[in-house]
Amino acid sequence: MILEVIAMTVDDAVNAQRAGADRLELVQAIELGGLTPTPSMTAAVKAACGLPILAMVRPRPGGFCYSSAEFAAMLDEARSLMDAGADGLVLGCLEPDGALDWRRMQRLTEIAGDKTTVCHRSFDATPDPHRALQQLVELGVTRVMTSGQSGNAEAGIPNLRAWQEEFSGQIEILPGGGIRDHNARLILDETGCGQVHCGLFRDTTDPTSALPGRQTYGSHKVTDAEAVQTVRRVLDRD
Numbered sequence: 001m002i003l004e005v006i007a008m009t010v011d012d013a014v015n016a017q018r019a020g021a022d023r024l025e026l027v028q029a030i031e032l033g034g035l036t037p038t039p040s041m042t043a044a045v046k047a048a049c050g051l052p053i054l055a056m057v058r059p060r061p062g063g064f065c066y067s068s069a070e071f072a073a074m075l076d077e078a079r080s081l082m083d084a085g086a087d088g089l090v091l092g093c094l095e096p097d098g099a100l101d102w103r104r105m106q107r108l109t110e111i112a113g114d115k116t117t118v119c120h121r122s123f124d125a126t127p128d129p130h131r132a133l134q135q136l137v138e139l140g141v142t143r144v145m146t147s148g149q150s151g152n153a154e155a156g157i158p159n160l161r162a163w164q165e166e167f168s169g170q171i172e173i174l175p176g177g178g179i180r181d182h183n184a185r186l187i188l189d190e191t192g193c194g195q196v197h198c199g200l201f202r203d204t205t206d207p208t209s210a211l212p213g214r215q216t217y218g219s220h221k222v223t224d225a226e227a228v229q230t231v232r233r234v235l236d237r238d
Contacts, residue, residue: 001188001194001195001196001235001236002022002023002194002195002196003020003021003022003023003195003196003198003228003231003232003235004021004022004023004024004025004054004174004176004195004196004197004198005021005023005024005025005197005198005199005200005223005228006024006025006026006027006030006034006197006198006199006200006201006223007024007025007026007027007045007223008026008027008028008029008030008037008221008222008223009041009045009222010041010044010045010048010049011222011223012222012223013026013045013048013049013051013053013223014048014049015222015223015225015228016051016223016225016228017049017050017051018225019223019225019226019228019229019232020228020229020231020232020233021051021228021232022051022052023051023052023054024045024049024051024052024053024054025054025055025056025090025118025197026041026042026045026053026054026055026056026086027056027058028041029061030199030201030221031221032061033058033061034056034058034120035056035058035059035060035061036055036056036057036058036059036074036077036081037055037056037081039077039080039081039083039084040084042055042081042084042085042086043084043085046084046085046086046087047085052087052088052116053085053086053087053088054086054087054088054089054090054116054118055081055084055086055088055089055090056089056090056091056120057074057077057078057081057089057090057091057108058074058090058091058092058120059073059074059077063094063125064092064093064094064122064125065093065094065095065096065101066093066104071093071104074091074093074108075107075108075111078091078108078111078112079111082111082112082113082115086115087115087116088112088115088116088117088118088142089108089109089111089112089115089116089117089118090118090120090145091105091108091109091117091118091119091120092105092119092120092121092122092123093105093108093122094122094125094126097127098125098126098127099126099127099128099131099132100126100131100132100135100136102135102139105119105135105136105139105141106139109139109140109141116142116143117139117140117141117142118141118142118143118144118145118174119136119141119143119144119145120145121145121146121147121176121177123136123144123145123146123149124146124147124148124149124150124177129146129149129159129163133163133167133171136171137167137170137171141171142171142172143171143172143173143174144171144172144173144174145174145175145176145197146159146160146163146173146174146175146176146177147175147176147177147178148160148163148175150177151177151178152177152178152179153175153176153177153178153179153183153187153196154178154179154183154186154187156175156177157187157190157191160173160175160187160191160193161190161191161192164191164192164193165192168192172195173191173193174193174195174196174197175187175188175191175193175195175196175197176196176197176198177197179196179197179198179231180198180200180227180231181227181230181231181233181234184196184198184231184234184235185234185235185237188235196231196235198228198231200223200224200227200228200231201221201222201223201224202221202222202224202227203219203220203221204219204220204221204222205218205219205220206220
């Protein structure tokens with residue numbers, strides 16, 4: 001059972017690996033749903049961590065239909081991430097009506113070459129998921145990360161199971177969205193999938209975030225190693 005965990009920093013990546021993660025999705029700004037990490041962070045994580053590193057290509061929050069300028073930046077970022085050592089790209093582009101943007105997806109997957117490509121949860125916004133899965137197969141995309149077009153993966157079990165049964169051997173179905181220790185094994189058992197995607201974070205502060213008499217800067221999120229360990233134990237349970 002493969003456990004994919006989101007990471008934003010070298011510390012996140014190292015802690016996730018030690019806690020039992022099998023693969024990492026590298027992003028920045030998880031509070032915005034995850035945006036493109038910098039090439040320098042990608043290279044640093046790759047140097048410090050022995051797990052496969054899949055880098056997000058997402059220039060902004062709030063949807064997946066991009067302007068020409070935004071897409072040009074995405075192409076440059078994708079090239080830079082691959083040059084920095086990413087083991088693959090996490091991507092997704094949609095037309096204004098929510099259909100998969102074939103041309104743009106093709107250009108991004110070409111940059112990844114023979115490395116892994118993952119369609120992220122932009123897939124959950126498309127109105128015809130069956131057609132989108134067929135297109136992703138035609139594009140040679142490795143896997144699709146999805147909640148089954150529901151609010152979370154547990155609610156999406158019926159769709160996840162149906163897609164896993166129909167598209168097994170053509171594209172990997174990666175359940176994601178609200179997966180924690182209490183439901184991870186249920187989702188795998190009920191869908192027949194062999195992997196899950198989890199964002200397991202906790203809030204923390206650094207010593208300068210609230211100095212007496214100074215401006216308060218709040219908290220930031222870090223990978224919760226204990227939560228990763230707990231999900232790992234659940235997945236490994238007989």
